[in-house]
Amino acid sequence: MEAQKTRSPLKPEGEWHSRGFLPHWEAGETPQAIFFRLADSMPVHVRERWVEELDNDPNALPAGELRRRLEAVLDAGFGEAFLCRPTIGPIIETALLYFDGDRYRLHAWCVMPNHVHVLLTPIGDHALSAIVHGLKSYTAKEINKILGRRGKVWFEEYFDRKIRNEKHFEDAHFYIEQNPVKAKLCVKASAWGYSSASYSRCRS
Template identity: 45%
Template sequence: MVDALPASVDRRRETIDAALDRCRGPLPLADPQAAIIVQGAILHFDQVRYRLLAWCVMPNHVHVVVEAFAGFPLGGLVRSWKAFSAAQINRANGRRGAVWAPDYFDRYIRDESDLGATISYVENNPVVAGLASTPGDWPWSSASVMRA
């Protein structure tokens, strides 16, 4: 049996998630060029290394719902997206340094209902943040590309 996280850790994660979802703090992906670079990195190996189910590039974070194929662990996929997009964003801006936090948060999708709720959460992120009227209005997400 897996031990549950302490309530204080859950509250901290919820506080951070809420701040991210409201686009608080630095906004490194608010630049459309940066968002395009990140979206391109996510789309690049779709159907080759993974099956992309949903994504959303927000001004300060990214959500990706992906089914990794055998031989391509999630950690490696995330490192690849981050390394490629950081190099491209830094090159475009003539700068150096970190673009991404060193780690990422993942969660296991348990069933079709959980998958549907997760995709809805991801695609509705810009609406909740007040950045778009409908999910399809946000140009850097599966809602505008896959479901338009």
């Protein structure tokens, strides 16, 4: 990833921007909880139903409800769900750690089988959209190399949420590290292979 460090960050497209399905907010140096997912992690009929609901009534799915629905579907493990394979998990984790302290401060993360949760604070003029784009672009290329294939790895959208206060920060941190436990993939957070909970344990 060395070549990527010399690139200029992409500038925010205004405070609010959207690529059609989810709104995104560039909050500057404010902690943000984000998640992004594999392209095949949501059944097409589910996404089409939600889009239809939003087309009929833009307020039909408030942000909180949409997030809860997304997380429930993702935790069900649809799609190939290959992110936690021993050949793939380290690619995601290494990419997240690589720019910690440079483009962002990384507070917590968790690589789930078909999606990734991250809690971070952008640094300086590094836009959140550029940070996510860089992570997804690099990891997609590396994953395709490992899998010996071409094509889309990540769904083009991502979910982001500005952290409001200290309690919200702690709640988000806890949720991210506990996600594998909630999804019944392990009995304690530190047992999950690719997360800040297990990384902290390994380095202690």
